[in-house]
Amino acid sequence: MTDIDAIIIGAGVVGLAAARALAMSGRSVVVLEAHDRIGAETSSRNSEVIHSGIYYPTGSLKARLCVAGRPALYAFCDAHGVAYKRCGKLIVAHDERELAVIEALAVKGAANGVDDLRMLSAAAAQRLEPDLAGVGALLAPSTGILDSHGFMLALQGEAEGHGASLAFLAPFVRACVEADGIVVESGGAEPMRLKTAVLVNAAGLYASIVAEAIEGLDARHVPKTRYAKGNYFALRGRAPFRHLIYPAPLAHGLGVHLTFDLGGQVRFGPDVEWVDAVGYEVDPSRCAGFAEAIRKYWPALPDDALDPAYCGIRPKLGGPDAPAADFRIDGPETHGIAGLVNLFGIESPGLTSSLAIAGEAARLLGA
Secondary structure (H helix, E strand, O other), X not given: OOOEEEEEEOOOHHHHHHHHHHHHOOOOEEEXXXXXXXXXXXXXXXXXXXXXXXXXXXXXXXXXXXXHHHHHXXXXXXXXXXXXXXXXXXXXXXXXXXXXXXXXXXXXXXXXXXXXXXXXXXXXXXXXXXXXXXXEEEEEOOOEEEOHHHHHHHHHHHHHHOOOEEEOOOOEEEEEEEOOEEEEEEOOOOOEEEEEEEEEEOOHHHHHHHHHOEEOOOHHHOOOOEEEEEEXXXXXXXXXXXXXXEEOOOOOOOOOEEEEOOOOOEEEEOOOEEEOOOOOOOOHHHHHHHHHHHOOOOOOOOOXXXXXXXXXXXXXXXXXXXOOOOOEEEOHHHHOOOOEXXXXXXXXXXXXXXXXXXXXXXXXXXX
């Protein structure tokens, strides 16, 4: 006999979406969160972009769940009053080599099910954005931005409305797989020990560490998580752009792109800085590299216009010399443990895909 139907580890956007999905299926749910608030790490340290689904290999979880998650996210925002803006995105080619890259993106996006992409000549792109430089661009009209904190609050509210409970300052300590459930221990000022039928590891940056502490899970099912820090710089003043502006993508990131929040504040980033530990200091010396990258598509960037803003860290399942890895959603058919789902490598487009990721986890659990 178990104490509770489901425990979620991590109150980031994916953990909250999973808690909502399981609570709405009629299960009793507890979310364990080490911090004192929701979305304290990766979920609140990103570009807040709703992606269309063009960057990821056709058939991958990233492609499938992003393309499914995007309309679900827009519909959720409409239904729950979460602010967003469907502003569209231009992916800009700096030269002929990059033009071939974005043309391939258009083909991949169409294969992934993104049906509104348009290749633009340099002149057509400049008609949309007169200050833009480049030899051509790919227009992704369904890309947008949202209030990510408002989205997480809405997920929390709906999960709690269906009976879920959130335990803050309750770090996961260990778990033990037993014949009739999984015993989970948490720490903090009020330690808990609960037996659950379902355990969802949505710990983000720490998902591999959590998985290592599940007694009964074979170590071969626990990948190594690497940390790719992404720094952001903010623009003083306003930029003359109505669309999000992206360069051609890099091997482990989408390049230093221009985004803005719903208040119009422009920020640039993220870059890719491989680190060994979680830390959120932005090195001001990286500003020069940012300015050089930005001027490839916005030559008129004013001098001394950038200020360090914030940074986030992506949980990567490969290092700098490895190809970009897919999401891993490991359910019982992968590791053989009933009721356990491990979510590894949930980076971008994790925010866009969050509702679809939660649905996939629920499906693996028979919810």
